[in-house]
Amino acid sequence: YYGAVVNPVSLKSFEAHRACLIAVGSSGNIDWVVEDVESSMVQDALAARGYADVQVVCLREGEFLCPGFIDTHTHAPQVPNIGSGQEYELLDWLENITFPMESKFSDVAFAERTYASVVRRIIDSGTTTCCYYGTIHLEATKVLADIVNACGQRAFIGKCNMDRNSPSHYIEPSVEASISATKTLISHIKQLPSNADEPLVQPILTPRFAISCTSPLLKGLGELAAADPHLRIQTHISENPAEIAFTASLFPETSSYAAAYDSFGLLRSNTILAHAVHLKDEEIALIATKKAGISHCPTSNFNLNSGVAPIGKYLDCGIKVGLGTDVSGGYSPSILNAIQNASIASKVIAMQHRGEDTSAQFSNKQLSIASLLYLATLGGAEVCSLDKSVGSFAVGKSFDAIQVNVRNEAGNPAVWGDNLASKSLEAMLEQFFFCGDDRNIARVYVQGKLIGGKEFH
Ligand code: GUN
Numbered sequence: 001y002y003g004a005v006v007n008p009v010s011l012k013s014f015e016a017h018r019a020c021l022i023a024v025g026s027s028g029n030i031d032w033v034v035e036d037v038e039s040s041m042v043q044d045a046l047a048a049r050g051y052a053d054v055q056v057v058c059l060r061e062g063e064f065l066c067p068g069f070i071d072t073h074t075h076a077p078q079v080p081n082i083g084s085g086q087e088y089e090l091l092d093w094l095e096n097i098t099f100p101m102e103s104k105f106s107d108v109a110f111a112e113r114t115y116a117s118v119v120r121r122i123i124d125s126g127t128t129t130c131c132y133y134g135t136i137h138l139e140a141t142k143v144l145a146d147i148v149n150a151c152g153q154r155a156f157i158g159k160c161n162m163d164r165n166s167p168s169h170y171i172e173p174s175v176e177a178s179i180s181a182t183k184t185l186i187s188h189i190k191q192l193p194s195n196a197d198e199p200l201v202q203p204i205l206t207p208r209f210a211i212s213c214t215s216p217l218l219k220g221l222g223e224l225a226a227a228d229p230h231l232r233i234q235t236h237i238s239e240n241p242a243e244i245a246f247t248a249s250l251f252p253e254t255s256s257y258a259a260a261y262d263s264f265g266l267l268r269s270n271t272i273l274a275h276a277v278h279l280k281d282e283e284i285a286l287i288a289t290k291k292a293g294i295s296h297c298p299t300s301n302f303n304l305n306s307g308v309a310p311i312g313k314y315l316d317c318g319i320k321v322g323l324g325t326d327v328s329g330g331y332s333p334s335i336l337n338a339i340q341n342a343s344i345a346s347k348v349i350a351m352q353h354r355g356e357d358t359s360a361q362f363s364n365k366q367l368s369i370a371s372l373l374y375l376a377t378l379g380g381a382e383v384c385s386l387d388k389s390v391g392s393f394a395v396g397k398s399f400d401a402i403q404v405n406v407r408n409e410a411g412n413p414a415v416w417g418d419n420l421a422s423k424s425l426e427a428m429l430e431q432f433f434f435c436g437d438d439r440n441i442a443r444v445y446v447q448g449k450l451i452g453g454k455e456f457h
Pocket residue numbers: 075090094098208209236239300326329
């Protein structure tokens with residue numbers, strides 16, 4: 001690949017190179033990268049590395065490569081509900097909007113139809129790695145895993161565990177049934193065909209949240225987790241005040257929401273905690289100690305009136321943070337929309353603290369473009385414990401990438417102006433983040449393979 005590349009480096013900086021040469025081997029991993037190669041020197045640069053007869057994909061003016069987006073939290077069965085029920089807060093929204101839709105996935109044919117279009121839409125939004133919640137249904141969640149694997153997306157897929165405080169038509173009959181179906185799903189996912197060293201699709205334990213799981217169920221899931229240190233865990237935490245109060249009443253013996261998960265061995269370095277809007281200081285310290293990650297879902301946090309998560313504070317505490325769309329709490333399956341709302345959420349907090357001490361690095365400050373890029377890519381990879389293999393362009397990592405096209409042409413949001421050549425790559429990235437959408441995502445690659453985007457169809 002030869003052309004413009006943006007690459008996250010840290011929460012404070014990113015690289016932007018106009019003329020970069022990236023070599024991707026047959027395994028789909030990056031063999032080498034050379035920055036700032038004149039177009040007349042590309043063949044020489046290839047020959048010098050013994051790559052004389054390779055096909056070079058040349059990007060045009062107004063196109064650049066960026067590591068693929070990582071969605072650290074979404075609900076595949078809620079995609080059909082996008083944009084509905086915005087008058088509710090969390091617990092009423094679950095009861096009136098979400099559980100009725102999720103219960104439809106007892107119908108496997110419905111799951112097949114729905115998940116095929118859901119996964120296609122999420123891939124074409126530029127999401128190369130996705131943490132999916134399914135429903136409580138084993139068969140439907142197997143279907144989701146099969147579809148994601150066939151499409152070539154990288155993903156973690158979990159079957160929701162729910163054995164209490166759920167409607168009678170949408171609840172698991174027993175702890176044993178819930179654990180047994182979870183084990184069956186894990187086995188199913190582990191036998192899916194894969195060409196990559198680390199399989200693209202992996203299972204993830206998914207206790208929906210503490211309210212919907214009895215202590216014996218959480219204990220059983222903790223035992224499954226203890227038996228496999230690599231098994232990721234995803235759940236919700238401290239999203240909404242009524243939810244937090246209800247959780248406290250269900251676990252009177254523990255000091256906090258986070259402590260409840262921890263008491264079952266569910267808080268560890270590969271746990272993904274969605275929302276974390278209203279954490280107490282002792283919970284922030286516990287999460288930092290356990291090295292668990294937080295999925296920041298700002299669109300959902302605004303939409304369900306949950307609150308504004310203090311992400312800068314978490315970053316200053318050294319907690320890993322990635323972005324989540326949380327469809328359909330959030331009304332967009334695109335990480336671009338999460339980027340936009342993460343920026344606005346950080347500005348809301350900055351406004352509330354205007355004039356106060358600003359000596360901290362991130363607390364109470366607006367997120368920079370570098371931070372937003374990081375959260376959408378490398379930060380998400382850290383949260384998924386995948387940062388050694390994805391999240392940025394580096395030798396040995398997988399080529400999981402999006403090819404962005406901001407040229408002013410038919411079908412693209414026409415905000416870029418005519419004079420692209422005079423525009424910096426940094427300026428293009430910022431406009432893409434705030435005004436772009438899936439029409440600007442020309443190609444989506446996972447493990448070096450083209451799997452989606454506007455030019456894929
Ligand atoms: N808490 C428990 N279940 C859910 C869900 O489906 N979405 C959100 N946003 N929060 C939850």
